[in-house]
Amino acid sequence: MTTETSLLAGEETLHHTMQNYHQVLRRRLIWIGVLLLAILASLILDFTLGPAGLSLETLWNTLLSPESVDAGTRVIVWDIRLPYALMALVVGLSLGLAGAEMQTILNNPLASPFTLGVSSAAAFGAALAIILGVGIPGIPDQWLISANAFVFALFAALMLDAVTRWTQVSSAGVVLFGIALVFTFNALVSMMQFIASEDTLQGLVFWTMGSLARASWEKLGVLSVALAILVPFSMMSSWKLTALRLGEDRAVSFGIDVRRLRLTTLLRISILSALAVAFVGPIGFIGLVAPHIARMMFGEDHRFYLPASALVGALVLSLASVASKNLLPGVIIPVGIVTSLIGGLTLRGFSAGYPKNKVIDNLNIAALPRGEITVLLGPNGCGKSTLLRALAGLNKGQGEMWLNGEDLMTQPFARRAKNVVYLPQSLPAGVHLHVLESIIVAQRASGGLHSASSEAEIMHLLEQLGIAHLAMRYLDQLSGGQKQLVGLAQSLIRRPALLLLDEPLSALDLNYQFHVMDLVRRETAQRNIVTVVVVHDINIALRHAQHALMLKQGALVAEGQPDKVITPATLAKVYGVDGRIEHCSRGIPQVMIDGLTGPALV
DSSP states (O other): OHHHHHHHHHHHHHHHHHHHHHHHHHHHHHHHHHHHHHHHHHHHHHHHOSSSOOOHHHHHHHHHOGGGSOHHHHIIIIIIIHHHHHHHHHHHHHHHHHHHHHHHHHTOTTOOTTTTTHHHHHHHHHHIIIIIOOOOTTOOHHHHHHHHHHHHHHHHHHHHHHHHHOTTOOHHHHHHHHHHHHHHHHHHHHHHHHHOOHHHHHHHHHHHTOOGGGOOHHHHHHHHHHHHHHHHHHHHTHHHHHHHTTOHHHHHHTTOOHHHHHHHHHHHHHHHHHHHHHHHOOOOSHHHHHHHHHHHHHTTOHHHHHHHHHHHHHHHHHHHHHHHTTSBTTBOOTTTTOOOOTTEEEEEEEEEEETTEEEEEEEEEEEEETTEEEEEEOOTTSSHHHHHHHHTTSSOEEEEEEETTEEGGGSOHHHHHHHEEEEOSSOOTTOOOBHHHHHHHHHHHTTOOOOHHHHHHHHHHHHHTTOGGGTTSBGGGSOHHHHHHHHHHHHHTTOOSEEEEESTTTTOOHHHHHHHHHHHHHHHHHHTOEEEEEOSOHHHHHHHOSEEEEEETTEEEEEESHHHHSOHHHIIIIIOEEEEEEEOTTSOEEEEEEEESSSOOO
16 A cells, blocks of 8 residues: 555656746747747837837738838838848847857857957958958958958857867867857957958948948848758757756766767858857957857756747847937937937948049048038049049949948949039039029929929929029020029929038139028938038038038048148148137137148148
């Protein structure tokens, strides 16, 4: 009887234990569901929040019926928000999974792609492309930095793999080797920074911040395919990886080929981390922190630990993306400091010039704001007009040119011309055409339809510019200032997203200079467009512009608010003059020139 009682008690204990175990499994599945719901909520926030806020209804209509919304909303959702938000998820999944597997095979809770040199190697590869233009032959310019970063990240990961194969090297030795890689590649990057020019240095610093703003459908597709292929192999290895956590000898006694397991796992880690870092730059804490959070929530049963690490990584990076849009009102900073492509003009590695003379070389400019005037400053021959003509597509340019989330360099010229309008310094002489006719021509030639409503729009524009009384005057009867206002009307009637004005104040008297700049500022703000103006008068820049770029010999010397860009130091460096900034009685800054700092610039 005692034996039967013991058996019954044992069965009850076993049944109770299995019930508890299955409850634990159910709780883990519920937590997986909670993570998925949290990711969905974060994804919706990432879609809707930003400089251009979107309602859920607008988002839903844009996703299901794009033709029911305006073109601007379609661009924001499909070309900016979707790839940006989805890239946050995919990169988070990749880094979270890679970090969990790396911590397991190295038996070290501090292991991650960032701490073991993979990200540092990628940064060095990017530095070679950005600063020296060195890369894999045949790779298109827009992929050169990513390709270099991928190759060097993969190289570092394979070096880690080679070290793990040495039987005399422990897991601690592998970690020490990874830390040595970090210091080695960081030293190489520092050396590259030391020899870099100011503009290439800016480009490298921008890349190393780690930015989801580099997201594109092509990059998203590559990383998604890699995940879809590699995740099943990770899950098939989950039991073996869990066994490895019991100790290497015990795993071997279970019949597991530990060296093969480490090799295949590190290969997956190499591909995922190298692709993620290559596409968005270094984002350090995801691969380190996500596995720790997952371990606390799910334990180390890798059937749950691996997918949970990936999901936590995706959630953390998605929330970071959301937060980056709200830390500073109206500004998106990288995920860490995420740089936004929404709402402005951004140049990356942009070069322009002539077949035997590259005037602009590897120019990097952060997003120029919409609704504000950006002045382009610099001495004669520094590349101001060349840059404007290249932005307009009139001169050949290379690199990336993003406007409101679209890379204009990949667009046909006709499509670019609908968004980018270039106004040269002057109209041709002797054009015997009515002012009204010239504006109708500008509207029709760019694809606009002529109608009674368009005529009313033209007359309203002429009234806004104060030249309605000139509508039936011939162009060859106008003064220089009147012609510039007509040219401005021809530009604005095309409703540009980017307005490029090349020395619009040349040959104008003081009255017209003030009048033209005042109108340009007003129209820029009302139409919420990006306006770039080449001017020579620095005091006009200080008075009328909200943003400034200063060039010297095709390189960017300074960028920011005009009163921060125009300083005695930059005046001496760029113009070779001894200048100072004084404020008038109304508080407006003025440049005073006391003399030259050297010979005249020729």
